[in-house]
Amino acid sequence: MHGSTNDHAIRNDVLAVYPTETIEAHRAFVARRRALRPAEEYHTPTDAEWDDFLGHFERRKLSVGTCARAFGTACIHEHACVRCSLLRPDPTQRGRLVEIQDNLVDRITEAEREGWPGEIEGLRVSLAATESKINQIDTASPGGLVNLGLPALRRER
Secondary structure (H helix, E strand, O other): OOOOOEEEEEEOOEEEEEEHHHHHHHHHHHHHHHHHOOHHHHOOOOHHHHHHHHHHHHHOEEOOEEEOOOOOOOOOOOOOHHHOOOEEEOHHHHHHHHHHHHHHHHHHHHHHHHOOHHHHHHHHHHHHHHHHHHHHHHHOOHHHOOOOOOOOOOOOO
């Protein structure tokens, strides 16, 4: 795009430079999308709607992390959060997850001893999910960075 001017977007102390044509194309795309949606969706929110929106983010805070489900969506897992792929575990709560894991192991042992096969199945699902959340914490890099490794050179044959 020769001869174009650039607009700047600043986010988290990072400066990104975009060609003006890109910004204008995006704005046109948003305008086209909005034209397809019912106009009432673009009203100024009432105080109650705004409070509900802000409250959604407060309700996402959990004892072992944060729920990443979208605003206005119900919890499809009936608040069995440790089982949910939308739970983002808090690394500082690893010990709490280990306590949950230990408790689940004890409950499985009890269910096996008492002959509760339906209970065992559900507890095992929760145990596997808890172990997965602990593994998520253990394999995460500090600062949320993802190690992509070093590229390997291909040898020509």
